[in-house]
Amino acid sequence: MASSLQWLPKIRNFIIAPVALQRALTAANHRHRHRHRHRHTAVASACQSMSTLNSVRHEEYGRLLPCPSENVLPRNIEHLVVREEGPVLDFIAKALDLPPLYVADLIHFGAVHYALVCPKPPLTATSEEIKLYKEFTKPSVLRKRPSIKGKTVREAQNTFRVTQPDQLVEAGTYVRVHVRPKRFPRCYEVDWKSRIIAVTESYVVLNKPAGTSVGGTTDNIEETCVTFATRALELTTPLRTTHQIDNCTEGCVVLARTKDYCSVFHRKIREKQVKKLYLALAAAYVPCGVMTHYMRPFRKSPKIISEHFIKGWNVCQLEVLECRRVPWPEALVEEKYGIENIDWPNKEFAYECKVNLLTGRTHQIRAQLAGCGAPIVGDSMYMPAVMAELASSGLNPFGKYGKQFESEAERELAAEEWAAKHGKEPRLAIALQACQISWDEGDHFYEAGPPWWAQ
Numbered sequence: 001m002a003s004s005l006q007w008l009p010k011i012r013n014f015i016i017a018p019v020a021l022q023r024a025l026t027a028a029n030h031r032h033r034h035r036h037r038h039r040h041t042a043v044a045s046a047c048q049s050m051s052t053l054n055s056v057r058h059e060e061y062g063r064l065l066p067c068p069s070e071n072v073l074p075r076n077i078e079h080l081v082v083r084e085e086g087p088v089l090d091f092i093a094k095a096l097d098l099p100p101l102y103v104a105d106l107i108h109f110g111a112v113h114y115a116l117v118c119p120k121p122p123l124t125a126t127s128e129e130i131k132l133y134k135e136f137t138k139p140s141v142l143r144k145r146p147s148i149k150g151k152t153v154r155e156a157q158n159t160f161r162v163t164q165p166d167q168l169v170e171a172g173t174y175v176r177v178h179v180r181p182k183r184f185p186r187c188y189e190v191d192w193k194s195r196i197i198a199v200t201e202s203y204v205v206l207n208k209p210a211g212t213s214v215g216g217t218t219d220n221i222e223e224t225c226v227t228f229a230t231r232a233l234e235l236t237t238p239l240r241t242t243h244q245i246d247n248c249t250e251g252c253v254v255l256a257r258t259k260d261y262c263s264v265f266h267r268k269i270r271e272k273q274v275k276k277l278y279l280a281l282a283a284a285y286v287p288c289g290v291m292t293h294y295m296r297p298f299r300k301s302p303k304i305i306s307e308h309f310i311k312g313w314n315v316c317q318l319e320v321l322e323c324r325r326v327p328w329p330e331a332l333v334e335e336k337y338g339i340e341n342i343d344w345p346n347k348e349f350a351y352e353c354k355v356n357l358l359t360g361r362t363h364q365i366r367a368q369l370a371g372c373g374a375p376i377v378g379d380s381m382y383m384p385a386v387m388a389e390l391a392s393s394g395l396n397p398f399g400k401y402g403k404q405f406e407s408e409a410e411r412e413l414a415a416e417e418w419a420a421k422h423g424k425e426p427r428l429a430i431a432l433q434a435c436q437i438s439w440d441e442g443d444h445f446y447e448a449g450p451p452w453w454a455q
Contacts, residue, residue, distance in 0.1 A: 319355070
């Protein structure tokens with residue numbers, strides 16, 4: 001038996017219609033099977049395996065692979081508490097009425113997490129949810145659990161990824177299942193060997209394709225640059241992530257071959273020994289020189305920036321080295337790279353900027369260029385807000401005119417309202433490339449080659 005903790009978030013519709021999901025997955029598999037005939041042996045083997053379960057409701061399931069080209073169903077997260085000790089795969093399959101093979105694939109993708117003690121419910125939790133939390137976190141109950149001996153409750157609430165389907169979970173353990181992980185179909189369409197820029201004893205430099213994740217997401221560590229580059233080079237030891245660029249960005253990424261060099265490169269980044277240059281295709285002219293903004297310290301995107309200093313907000317600086325006018329990419333090129341049509345008013349010319357990143361904030365180049373009215377071509381998240389500001393000057397409370405706020409709560413409300421003017425994260429690519437990376441004063445220097453819009 002399992003109890004669902006619905007407070008994190010309130011998504012519970014999957015469990016009432018597992019067959020519908022299985023049919024949708026199977027249909028997607030059939031539609032896209034012909035696109036994925038030449039994969040790595042291990043992946044191909046997983047693709048060919050089909051469920052032969054006795055249950056009629058599970059017999060249509062065709063695994064998480066091949067990967068559908070589109071996410072046909074919304075992502076879904078389930079929060080559970082274990083009542084009886086047992087293998088995690090059996091527990092999840094029974095609790096959510098899922099095919100065991102599907103659960104095994106979710107674990108392989110890294111889409112299942114656990115904590116020894118379930119997290120504290122928020123203020124919006126129901127009385128039943130609060131009761132459930134108290135039932136499993138009573139001191140008298142926790143004292144009987146050897147696994148949390150010597151740990152504080154806060155430490156026991158830290159989450160970890162489940163790595164083995166036969167991993168035992170004891171009563172009281174919290175389990176989070178990402179039933180519909182974020183997928184990266186682009187991984188199966190790329191000639192990964194052609195994207196390798198350099199291979200040394202310590203590291204590999206990759207020209208990362210847009211529409212892929214460098215090292216994975218919370219719910220998918222299988223469809224990553226690290227995984228596919230390792231396979232392409234036939235390495236026996238998996239590559240390691242040393243730094244990140246956005247999924248929708250292409251260009252130079254350094255992957256460590258050893259744990260030691262991973263630490264070495266991290267230190268170089270901290271000590272600002274690594275220099276990165278970007279090419280950005282902006283929808284409007286951007287003046288050369290140093291650009292400074294202040295970014296709201298908020299984990300989620302879009303990132304809200306201010307042209308004026310705000311105490312507690314993070315400083316963002318970049319330097320625009322060059323800005324030249326070029327033709328806007330042709331429609332066929334935009335279609336090839338999945339560039340979304342945001343109805344920007346003037347598509348005769350775009351402006352290719354070479355940018356030196358002085359600070360390394362998430363979405364920094366995207367947010368700062370949008371902040372000066374020149375969003376990146378195809379950036380469906382930041383371009384809508386710029387268009388809203390163009391239609392109604394002064395709409396941005398953190399823009400040129402800078403609204404005065406009487407309280408921090410009022411500022412936060414304004415930030416949320418402005419964030420609502422933004423769009424969704426791009427599906428595939430935007431016109432942004434990490435074109436150069438160098439370190440040790442240029443002793444190690446690599447370039448990505450022409451960006452997609454210039455090929």
